[in-house]
Amino acid sequence: MMLSLPWLLAPLASPPTFVFVCQAAAKSIKRRASLQRRVPHLPYFFHFWVTKKAAPSVNRAAEAASLGAVTSIRSARPRAAPQSCDLVVVGGGIIGLAVAREALLREPRSSVVVLEREQAVALHQSSHNSGVIHAGIYYQPGSLKARLCVEGAAAMYKLCAELRVPTEPIGKLIIATSAAELPGLERLHERALANGVRVERLDHAELREIEPHASGIAALHSPDTGIVDYGAVCAALAEDVEARGGAVITGCEVEQIERSSGGARIVHAQGSTDCRGAIVCAGLQSDRLAQASGASADPRIVPFRGAYFALRRPELVRGLIYPVPDPALPFLGVHMTRRIGGDVVVGPTALPAATRGAARGGGERWSVSPADLLSTLSWPGSYRMAWHWRRQAPRELAWALSRSAYAREASRLVGGLTAVDLEPSFAGIRAQAVGRDGALIDDFAFSGEGRIVQLRNAPSPAATASLAIAAYCCDRLGPIDSAEPQ
Numbered sequence: 001m002m003l004s005l006p007w008l009l010a011p012l013a014s015p016p017t018f019v020f021v022c023q024a025a026a027k028s029i030k031r032r033a034s035l036q037r038r039v040p041h042l043p044y045f046f047h048f049w050v051t052k053k054a055a056p057s058v059n060r061a062a063e064a065a066s067l068g069a070v071t072s073i074r075s076a077r078p079r080a081a082p083q084s085c086d087l088v089v090v091g092g093g094i095i096g097l098a099v100a101r102e103a104l105l106r107e108p109r110s111s112v113v114v115l116e117r118e119q120a121v122a123l124h125q126s127s128h129n130s131g132v133i134h135a136g137i138y139y140q141p142g143s144l145k146a147r148l149c150v151e152g153a154a155a156m157y158k159l160c161a162e163l164r165v166p167t168e169p170i171g172k173l174i175i176a177t178s179a180a181e182l183p184g185l186e187r188l189h190e191r192a193l194a195n196g197v198r199v200e201r202l203d204h205a206e207l208r209e210i211e212p213h214a215s216g217i218a219a220l221h222s223p224d225t226g227i228v229d230y231g232a233v234c235a236a237l238a239e240d241v242e243a244r245g246g247a248v249i250t251g252c253e254v255e256q257i258e259r260s261s262g263g264a265r266i267v268h269a270q271g272s273t274d275c276r277g278a279i280v281c282a283g284l285q286s287d288r289l290a291q292a293s294g295a296s297a298d299p300r301i302v303p304f305r306g307a308y309f310a311l312r313r314p315e316l317v318r319g320l321i322y323p324v325p326d327p328a329l330p331f332l333g334v335h336m337t338r339r340i341g342g343d344v345v346v347g348p349t350a351l352p353a354a355t356r357g358a359a360r361g362g363g364e365r366w367s368v369s370p371a372d373l374l375s376t377l378s379w380p381g382s383y384r385m386a387w388h389w390r391r392q393a394p395r396e397l398a399w400a401l402s403r404s405a406y407a408r409e410a411s412r413l414v415g416g417l418t419a420v421d422l423e424p425s426f427a428g429i430r431a432q433a434v435g436r437d438g439a440l441i442d443d444f445a446f447s448g449e450g451r452i453v454q455l456r457n458a459p460s461p462a463a464t465a466s467l468a469i470a471a472y473c474c475d476r477l478g479p480i481d482s483a484e485p486q
């Protein structure tokens with residue numbers, strides 16, 4: 001799942017050297033890419049040098065279509081941040097937009113403002129993900145993730161119907177490929193039932209009826225798992241917030257949130273806004289904003305890059321095909337996802353990234369942000385985490401760097417897949433909160449006091465759960481009316 005400990009330690013010795021080496025590597029990437037395109041079975045070392053930029057993929061088109069929806073929010077309504085309002089929501093990802101809508105539904109006459117630092121909404125995780133509406137199978141019964149995912153999935157289908165965003169409940173198979181995986185499948189079955197999720201146990205013949213090209217000896221079928229383009233959901237949410245009288249203000253980076261007698265003062269790129277309450281949903285920047293506002297530095301966000309391949313033979317996969325996940329890992333393993341629009345992606349990988357996504361989404365594979373890198377390297381939890389996962393690291397590294405290794409892993413689920421079936425596609429960067437003790441925080445996490453709520457950890461399935469998370473944040477803040485007037 002991560003690079004080895006020496007990799008993490010080396011740049012500490014000389015960060016400028018590391019940055020220089022990365023820049024030199026980026027230049028040589030372009031020269032080597034044409035060779036890689038012509039010979040997809042190049043050995044491991046050469047795969048290392050491939051970039052998305054040099055080898056544009058079919059999925060870029062799908063990504064651009066999705067981003068087309070979200071970028072339209074920017075140019076339509078450039079506007080200035082107000083000096084005061086009832087509620088400020090920081091972050092125009094799916095959760096921030098859902099929070100703004102929820103607040104307006106609860107108190108339609110309140111003034112609600114979303115402040116987003118990018119020039120358009122949802123340019124990061126919310127438009128660079130698998131697009132799955134998770135049913136709630138995997139999560140620890142009783143956890144926030146379990147409850148909010150189940151509630152959020154139902155709410156997401158309802159919202160999409162209301163806002164006319166297409167969804168497809170295409171169903172998902174979680175497949176055991178060997179007898180050794182059957183106990184894990186059984187545990188998932190029990191969890192699903194405990195979480196109130198509809199699943200069905202299938203044998204080999206039954207799973208082949210649903211996915212004729214899938215391998216495996218048994219499966220769980222979740223008919224309520226579906227797909228959606230979350231970028232399109234964000235665009236629709238932003239429109240809806242504005243239609244209800246809220247304001248989505250892009251290009252306005254929030255620098256600090258201070259408690260004030262009337263609620264909170266938000267210091268941002270255009271000055272400041274006084275408000276009765278603030279809900280901070282800043283994704284990959286959530287730890288920085290929390291810290292700048294006086295909250296604990298623990299946990300810190302460590303970015304994990306998740307890259308996808310596009311399947312050149314999408315007819316091999318009808319719906320969603322997942323492995324039985326390693327219960328020790330927070331990620332779901334190499335899976336296959338049919339997307340709205342019909343293409344199929346395989347992925348994502350899970351590798352620590354040297355950037356939290358400077359401009360948008362996943363960025364290029366070797367993007368480096370010195371500040372982000374330093375943030376990871378200066379966090380004691382990074383080293384404890386690296387040590388904890390040292391046995392899994394080589395496997396994840398091989399999958400992230402070698403298309404052949406990735407195809408081998410994917411072929412456990414759909415037999416016969418090889419490297420030529422996979423084409424590099426988009427990537428997203430996950431905001432994974434890591435504790436000082438090195439623990440990967442699994443559940444959704446919040447902090448804040450007074451009239452400020454900070455969302456500190458919102459990994460997958462937070463897009464599915466976004467509407468339920470929004471309701472949870474608004475409950476936590478309490479009615480805006482109850483705050484002192486400005």
Ligand SMILES: Cc1cc2nc3c(=O)[nH]c(=O)nc-3n(C[C@H](O)[C@H](O)[C@H](O)COP(=O)(O)OP(=O)(O)OC[C@H]3O[C@@H](n4cnc5c(N)ncnc54)[C@H](O)[C@@H]3O)c2cc1C
Pocket residue numbers: 090091092093094095096115116117118121122123124125126127128129130131132133134252253254255281282283284285286289306307348427428429430431458459460461462463464465
């Ligand atoms: C590879 C990948 C696959 C995933 N697959 C799924 C899936 O299939 N199903 C699912 O349910 N979930 C999935 N997820 C998780 C899901 O995408 C995220 O949990 C969700 O999008 C988080 O939403 P968000 O609004 O918190 O974050 P983001 O989308 O990252 O939004 C945060 C926003 O805050 C803004 N911001 C940051 N700092 C500031 C500041 N200082 N001032 C103003 N604005 C700021 C950012 O610019 C950004 O727009 C996946 C995630 C990844 C990365």
